[in-house]
Every structure is written in C-alpha cells, then in structure tokens.
Amino acid sequence: MLKCHLTGCFRQPIMTSAPATFSATRPTLWTPLTFAVFRAIWIAGLVSNVGTWMQNVAGVWLVTTLTTSALVVALMQTATSLPAFLLSLPSGVMADLIDRRRLLLFTQAFMVVMAGILGILTLLGEISALGILGFTFLLGMGAALNAPIWQTVVTELVPRPALPFAITLNGVSNNIARAIGPAVGGLVIAYYSPGYVFVLNGISFLGTWAVVYAWQRDPTRATGPAENFIGALQAGMRYVQYSPALYGVLVRTFAFSFGVSAMWALVSVVIARKLQLSSGHYGTMLSWLGAGAVAGAFLMGRTGSRLNFNQRVLLGSLAFVGTNLALALFTSVYWLYPVMFGSGVAWLMVMTSFSTTVQLNVPKWVQARVISIYMLVFQAGLSVGSLVWGELADRTTLTLSLVGAAGWMLLSVLLAIPFPMRSAENLNLDPAGHWPEPKVHSAIDPDDGPVVVMIAYRVAAPDWPAFRQATEQLTRLRLRDGALRAGVFADVAHPERITEFFYVATWGEHQRQHQRFTKEDQTIEARVKQFHTGSEPPHVTHLLAFPRTTNVEVATPLQNLEAQP
Template identity: 55%
Template structure:
C-alpha cells in the first residue's frame, strides 16, 4: 500500500534534501535542534567516559545505554498519546526545560565532586525520561512544517542534524574533558536546550479545528495500539527496527570499553571514534537520495546490516585505533541509511491523527532493541569477553538479513494520508450524545454471485481498515434467501467514536473502499444504515448476536 523506496515516495522531479530549508520555520527549528543535539552528544560522551573512569564494572558501563533507552521503552506509548492530544509546542517547551534543569544539576554535582556511578546513571535516566516525552512530539511536527512532497527531505535533514552533531559533539566534549571537567560538558548541554526553547516559543503553530469529540487519554492509547494491531506494514517496520537495533546495540554499548580496555586509549580517542561515526552518518545522508533512486530499500538494508555485522567483527578483532577510524565511518553511514529509510517509511504511511502515537510505538521497538541488547551484550562481555559479545552480535545481524522473508517492508506508490473530506457525517433525526452507544453501521451491496469470492477478498483490507480506525467488530453477512445481497457491518463503542472514524478516514482509505464498491451492481450507491443504542438499553440483542457470529 505504501513505499519505502524513496524514489517511489517522492515527486517525479527529484527533491533535493536542501529543499526543506526553503521553509523558514523548519530552518529555524532545525538550527535550534542542531545546537541542542551537539549538547546531547557531548553529554552522552562525557557521561559514558566519566562512568568508565569511575567504575571497573563492564555491566555498569553497558547500563548507560540502558539508562538512556529504558525510559523510552517505558514511556514512549503514553508520550505519543500526549503528543496527539496536547498542544505539541507546549509539550516540547516543557520537556526541553526539564532536560535543561537535569543536565545543569548533574554538571553542578560533578564540579563539586559529589558524583558517583549511580548518580550518573540516575541523571542519565532522568534525561531519558525527558527524551521519551519529547521525541514523539518532536518527530511528529515535521509534517506540520513542510509540504508532504518535501517530507522525506526534511526527515533526512533531521538525520543530518543528529549525526553531524554526533561528529562535532564528542570531539568538543573530549577536548573539554581533557582540559577541564565533564561537569562543564553537562552545564553546556543544559544551556543548549535554551536555543530550542526560544525557537519553539516563537513558533506560531496552526491549530487543527474540529467539531469531533476529543478523545480521553486512555481512549487515545487504545486507538494507537489498535492502529498498529491492524496495520501489517507498520508491524513489519517495527519488527525490522527492533531486530536491527538489538544487534547494533553492542557497538554503542561496548565501544568505550573497546577503546579503554582493549586498545588502552583515552577519552580523546573515544571522542574521535564517535566523530568518525558521525562523519560517516552525515555522508550517508548526503548520498541517501541517490542510493534510494538506484537501490531498492530491501537491498539497501541488506547492505547496511551486513556492514554493521562487519563493524562488530572489526571491534572484536582489530587491535589498532588507526584502522578502526574508517570502520566507524562505515558504521555511521550504515546506521544513518538504515534509520532514515525506516523512519521515512513509517512517517509516509501514517495519517496525522495517530502519527505521534504510532511513532512512539516505533520508538518503543527501536529503543527496546537498544536497551535489551545493551543488557544482553554487556552481560556476555562480563561473563566471557568483549570479543565474544561483539562476535555474537555480528552473528545476530547476519540472521536479521533473513527477516525480509517474513516481514517485508511495504512498497509501491506513496499513499495519500490526507483526510478524506468527502465522507459525509451520518444523518440523524434526533440529537445523539457522543457517549451514546454501541453503534452499528450496515452497508448493503448487490454483488454478482460469480464475483462473490473476489468481493470477499477485497473486503479483507476494508475490514482491517474499519477495525484499525475504531470498530470493535467487522464482517460481512450473506442473505440466505438472496445470494446477491451482501451486508457489511461494523460496531463502534460510541457515537463520538464513530464521528472520529469519519475524520480518521484518508484518501488512501477511500481508494480501498472504492475497490470494494466496484463490485456493487445496484442502480444506486450501496445503502448505509446507522443504528444506535437508546439510553437504558446499552446491549441490544442484535449487537450481541452479531458479535457472536463474527467471533
């Protein structure tokens, strides 16, 4: 239904990645985020190195990655629901200020000599909480800042921001540590959040106007989970992302130990390794458009996954930092190409109403792979050796290359996820309260019996669509006295939820519905009927019968 091949997801005339900079608000937010990202990578590098010098435990060092990823694993789904329900600008301002305070406090504690390995892990965990609450809202604002045809370019530039700052941040952080103290790095990171706060404060975000009843928090959570449950393409992206990050987490979690223990080098070399990795990622972003036009995404991901398997093997066996620099450059390219390809894919396959929630679940899978992998590979390194852990991680990535046999990424033309404004509101002769329900919707078709099998096959994606957008049950009944009469039905919990269904319907969904309706042979359009429960009769027998038959 959708494509992960960027050439299929972009306009006929190729869009340069720099096109997004022509939008002033995107340009301002990108520059502010770039400054903040530099501070973040300085913080990450300084935190890992400080913990490496304070503790001899390999598990504690590996837990730094877990302390960063675990909050995302715990809070990403609630954070996505909040980002879809609340004003994203205000939510981002709150999380940015929270992270600024946490980073500054850690800086003060470090400079006063009051820091311990557990203090570092605790404050890293708090920063992870801020990141978890911030990221779904941050990722979901990109479609609000640029036109949809430019969205892939904007997402690539966001990857450039993260990885260019990764190339700069560790190098700057390493110099500050060498001449001063990690505490100053933490303070600078706290100040870097202020640049983003200023730009967000000045952003005049356009609010969406709707007369549809607003979802409550728990309904929003259920709607997001339901959307993923009935979206096989989204599930494939998540599985692929989690399996990939589980294997590559060994590189992130154990790199500082490779530098300090195997190579016997200092923080400067570790910072240079991260700089080479960031430089490779920026290079990958610059060549992504060209690669996407020439190489199908499955072949692209095959190449990047095998590259990162080779990186793990190199970290396990190479004994010279000099030869590992180009290896980290390749690692950065492969990392960026994989992450951006998956991120562009999932963003292009999401409507705006559920975007932050599904992105948060993607983050859950993505960061879950990093968090769990860091614990696993850290324990393997502790029980056996660094080389053993890295070699096993390389073997895992080899197995990941087989996943396309079971979880293929969507491909084809870019789906149109704009709202289908031509779906009219259901008529009602009397006022209906939003909480009134359940609601039953029936659509009657006249189908040529010779085409019944094809009609039922075409109904499967539409049934999945109904369930994805809020239906509790969905299916098709055949009239035993009239084989040409086929009745689609679906039940919804309340009238308000059914109204939200109307606003969730996209133009891509309309295309799926039209595939079904082309089998209709009646003189008029299929007849649609709405039934709603009257107060005091919340469970009508006919609804229960339908649910039993459908089950």
C-alpha cells in the same frame, strides 16, 4: 549517554505549517532547506545536538573511569533508552491530544534543570557511577517526552515529496553534532572536567526552550468529538495492529536495534579496556562515525534513488555485521576509524529508511502515536540489547559478546523475506471527507453506544470470490479506524444480498471514523462497491443501542427459573 532521536532532534522556530504548494518537480537533499522554518529548526537542532553529544562522551567516559564493571557501563545505554520504552507511547498520545508547544516548554525546562544539577554535582566531586546513571535516566525521560513531538513537526514544515530528504537532513544534523560534539567533549574532559560538559548541555536545552517559546504555531482545529487518553492510546495501537506495512517495519526495527546496541554499549569498553586508550580516542571514534553519517547523507542524495528502503536496510544491517566483528577482532584503533566511518553511513541509511517509511504510511490524526510506538520498539531493542551484550561480556569475554551481536545482525537480514518494506511515497493520506453525516431523529450524545453500521450490497454469485477478497481489505480498514468488530454476512434466503457490518463503541468514535478514512482508503471502498449490481447505491443503516438497556442479554440460569413462581 546516547540520546537517540532516531534521525535527529527537531527544533521549531517562529512560523507555522507546511507550505500548501510545491513548485519543484523533483526535490533534492537541499530542497527542505529552502523553507525558512525548516532551515531555522535545523540550525537550532544542530546546536542542541552538539551539546547532547558532548554529554554522551562525558557521561559514558566518567562512568567508565568510576567503575570496573562492563555491565554498569553498558547500563548507560539502558538508562537512556529505558525511559523511551516507558514513556514514548504516553508522550505520543499527549502530542496528538494536547498543545505541543506547552509540552515542549515543560520538557525542555526539565532537561535544563537536570543537566545543570548533574554538572554542579560533578564539579563538586559529589557524583558516583550510579548517580550518573540516575541523572541519565532523568534526562532520558525528558528526551522520551520530546521525541514523538519533534518527529511529527517535520511533516508540517515541508511538502510530502520533500519529506524523505527532510528526515535525512535531520539525521545529518544529529550526525554533524556526533562528529563535532565528541571531539569537543573529549577536549573539555581532558583539560577541565566532565562537569563543564554537563553544564554546557544544559545551556543548549535553555536555547531550545527560547526557540520553542517564540514559536507561533497554527492552532489545530478539532474535526470531531475529543478523544480521551485511554481511547486515543487504544486507537494508536489498533492502527498499527491493522497496518501490515507498519508492523513489518517495527519487527525489522527491533531486530536491528537489538543487534546494533552492542556497538553503542561496548565501544567505550573496547577503547578503554581492550586497547588501553584515552577518552580522546573514544571521542575520535564517535567523530568518525558521525562523519560517516554526514557523508552517507550526501551519498544518498546523489544515488539514493537507485536503492529502495528495503535494500538500504539490508545493506546497512550487513555493514553492522562487519562493525561488530571489527570491534571484536581488530587490535589497532587506526583500523577501527574507517570501520566507524562506514558504520556512520550504514546508520543513517537504515534509520532514515525506517523513519521515512513509518511517516509516509501514517495520516496526521494518529501520527505522533504511531511514531511513539516506533520509537518505543527501537528503544526497547537498544535497552534489552545493551543489557544482554553487556551481561554476556561480563560473564564470558568482550570478544564473544561482539561476535554474538554480529551473528544476530546476520540472522536479522532474513526478516526481509516475511517483512519487506514497501514504497509509500505515492500514498494519499489526506482525509477523504466523503462520508455524509447520517440522518438522525434527534441529537445523539457522543458517549452513547455501541453503534452498529450495516451496508447492504447486491452481488452476483460469480463475483463472490473477488468481492470477498476486496471486503477483507475493507474490514481491516474498519478495524484500523476504530471498529471493535467487523465482518460480512449473506442473507440465507437471498445469498446475493450481502451485508457488511462494523461495530463501534460509541457514537463519537463513529464520527471520528468519518475523519480517519483517507483518500487512499477510498480506492479499496470503490473496489468493493464496483461489485454492487442494484439500481440504487448500497444502503447504509446506523443502529444505536436502545437507551437504558443492556447491549447483550444474559440468559437466566435454569435453577433460578425453577425457583420462580
């Protein structure tokens, strides 16, 4: 079972939020570990990840020995990834709306129980290949509910300049576990039983539950009317839709995970069927991959500044072209070991680039939801890819399936042209807090609406092209932050009078817009305002749907008019 948290699992100990100040002028790979809270999380995550990777080996190897179907073996990856596809988005919404500590206590306890039952049934000899798939799916559900919450925790614990290194270190935690866990798991399988591995994994979840129970996190203060689940879900999806930097990353993420899934899904088949080797060799293969990822972290710590995120993803994708070809063509496991080491370097390079780009482009109010969408896309690629490459291996040959995956990875490199990944380190996504509350005659219920906001400018004719270009960016921000419609209109009698409008579903949603507008967004708003030539600032009007009337009149059909007296 590949329990992939993208860059590792976060474990949150006692203490609270990110430091308000940061004295280091240039952070390094070790900077996040100087913060006690992050350091404790990293250690706890490492212990839990070792247990997880032990179970990865035990689960996949046990299924490999219980069935002759490559498709069933490949479905182990799907059983892990599919829950994330189904649950990561609802989990992200809940993580932004509900107390995260309570959610984590529930999900950790759930995984303790599932891993324990699986271990007991295995020790009693009452488990089948399909049964392992079922429990893998249930454990994947727990991981899917956990993952968006873990991903958001790191931004609370380290300052923004150190965030890329913190994400890298969380990847190191997962990959140190990948280097240790498979080898330990392989030894336990060889000398005892996979059931003991499952039980040990359950104990690791129990330890994490204790850490979360001791966590005393600062309560989040509400800054506006509370969101409901459906509204929050729509807000998260809308944010991604109108953020080109984000959906570009998502396209690249799906293409990469679809191609790389062939390695995760079929490496055990290569070892067991093609090379006729034991579980120990399978564990050693994964250990080489984990060791490569750890080495990749140190490599990026020294030379990472020379490559931007876009270049790292390109190099990593090309490396996995070679990985899939090597698995398809090499006949000696000793040649595959260094290939897997290089794959580990590429894996960490790509995954930290994706994850860091997403987190640097997202403000806190929607962070868990956007991360959950990112994880959904990633796991969708793994799930669909595992199914496709496994089915292709069953219908044709293992070699042809892996060569096909290599071809896909090569073609995916071309996506860098229409969807480049741009730097976001210098973005200021703190709330701007500069919009004054509108003057109202009496209190307005947050559920009243819809609301139309109009901002009137005076713009000279020579400035219209530049003004139009600036307002296009501002319109995108209005739609991203909650508007259902937005646009710009000119007065037909006085074309220099130009009005920007945006239409919001409720008064409460417009109040939330005030909190969502960031300091980075202010630069775009200022660019629009600089074209205003009036002696007074642009005039803002708020219009609320007249009470107890329909928002849009419906014309009466002509036949009904003729029948009226």
